[in-house]
Amino acid sequence: MTDPVLPVYGHRSLAEVLPALLTALGVPGEAPGQPGLELAPAPAVALLLVDGLGSELLRTHAADAPFLAGLSDAGPLTVGFPSSTSISLTSLGTGLPPGAHGMLGISFRTAPDELLDTLQWRSVGTPEPVDLRERRPPEEIQPSTTVFERAAAAGVEVTVVSKAEFGGSGLTRAALRGGRYAGTYALGDLAAEMIGALAGQGRRLVYGYHADLDALGHLYGPGTLPWRLQLSQVDRLAALVAEHLPPDGMLVVTGDHGMVRVDRVVDADTDPALRSGVDLLGGDPRSRHVYVQPGAQDDVLAAWRAVLGDGAWVVPGEQAVAEGWFGRVDQRMRNRIGDVVVAARGGTAVVRSVAEPVLAGLPGQHGSLTVAEQVVPLLVARPA
Numbered sequence: 001m002t003d004p005v006l007p008v009y010g011h012r013s014l015a016e017v018l019p020a021l022l023t024a025l026g027v028p029g030e031a032p033g034q035p036g037l038e039l040a041p042a043p044a045v046a047l048l049l050v051d052g053l054g055s056e057l058l059r060t061h062a063a064d065a066p067f068l069a070g071l072s073d074a075g076p077l078t079v080g081f082p083s084s085t086s087i088s089l090t091s092l093g094t095g096l097p098p099g100a101h102g103m104l105g106i107s108f109r110t111a112p113d114e115l116l117d118t119l120q121w122r123s124v125g126t127p128e129p130v131d132l133r134e135r136r137p138p139e140e141i142q143p144s145t146t147v148f149e150r151a152a153a154a155g156v157e158v159t160v161v162s163k164a165e166f167g168g169s170g171l172t173r174a175a176l177r178g179g180r181y182a183g184t185y186a187l188g189d190l191a192a193e194m195i196g197a198l199a200g201q202g203r204r205l206v207y208g209y210h211a212d213l214d215a216l217g218h219l220y221g222p223g224t225l226p227w228r229l230q231l232s233q234v235d236r237l238a239a240l241v242a243e244h245l246p247p248d249g250m251l252v253v254t255g256d257h258g259m260v261r262v263d264r265v266v267d268a269d270t271d272p273a274l275r276s277g278v279d280l281l282g283g284d285p286r287s288r289h290v291y292v293q294p295g296a297q298d299d300v301l302a303a304w305r306a307v308l309g310d311g312a313w314v315v316p317g318e319q320a321v322a323e324g325w326f327g328r329v330d331q332r333m334r335n336r337i338g339d340v341v342v343a344a345r346g347g348t349a350v351v352r353s354v355a356e357p358v359l360a361g362l363p364g365q366h367g368s369l370t371v372a373e374q375v376v377p378l379l380v381a382r383p384a
Helices: 014-024 055-060 085-094 147-153 170-175 187-198 212-220 225-243 297-311 317-322 331-336
Strands: 044-050 107-111 114-117 157-163 180-184 204-210 249-255 264-267 278-284 287-292 312-316 340-344 348-351 378-381
Touching: 014 044, 014 085, 014 147, 014 249, 044 187, 044 225, 085 147, 085 170, 107 287, 107 331, 147 157, 147 204, 157 187, 180 187, 187 204, 187 225, 204 225, 212 225, 225 249, 225 378, 264 297, 287 297, 297 312, 297 340, 297 348, 312 317, 317 340, 340 348
Parallel strands: 044 204, 044 249, 157 180, 157 204, 264 348
Antiparallel strands: 107 114, 107 278, 249 378, 278 287, 287 340, 312 340
16 A cells, blocks of 8 residues: 655645745745745736646646646645645645644534535535534634735735635635735636736735636546646636736746546445444545544544555544644644544545535545645746
8 A cells, every 4th residue: 555645844835835925025024935936036926726737637638738838847746635625725825734724624523513614614414504604704713814914914915816706705714815806707807807916016916716627627527628628728828827927027827736536436424334433524535534423433443444445544633643644733723633534545535425415426536645636736937
């Protein structure tokens, strides 16, 4: 059984990207970029995060993205665990590993009988989903100051460009608060907002988010024709922003995770062996937090190992913490980590057909500690 690809927190992870960009912008008090992340000074910086852009996928499909494939790679980087969007965006936005910022899964325990869905900011497993933004304010679930807030306080003009529907969402408030939010509806206005925000005087930091490559990877599988055609659109998006960079500007492109195609599905909602002794089950199909009933940890650990076999790394939560899966863990966040932690291998997915019916049926998944999911590029473009 091969070893998991552990994130290189503090040196070559997604959390180091924005602090390195603030250093390039000349913001005082930011640590210099780590080796591989040091970037030349620039008063205008754009960061484009492409959801689902893994290094392996880009390398395999370089012909579909000639502009991106031709850029200098200051990475590659590891994204952190779990390698899923809400965790990665919060590491990016705070400059902290998951154990420190506390966004430790697509869903995790926030009360003895409550799971928080961090994408929708609502309850999981209740008869009717409950909006938890009032009961569990994002600023309390993730209390650390964001890099955007630090940049704005230092006099940098900060613009966050993302889908209009995400403005004011729980995840946006937790991970990306600070600066001006520009809501968009399609690729054209995403490019236009980024280009416009880069223009002008003074130091400028622009963050742009593109979601559709990940969406098509989930729906059809990474590497399929719809996914490849979307990658070509992402390539044109990046080229457009690069073409309109101010003379002293810089564009950086990265991803929040890669993706794998599922070929083995295990249903935790219907398998009696996986349900026995389990109180709550969080995470996503490639990374699970298993919260156990009192005194049941050893039995649950053994049962999950027996069912999943070599299809997953299944370890006690204490071991995952000790081995650095989550980076430095703030003790306030420790109870959010499962008593048993599961990271899928190969094409295995641990789905929940009852609690997560849509997610359970998707052929493309991510969240684990494989190279395909963990490693993303850090591409840099400057004016010719």
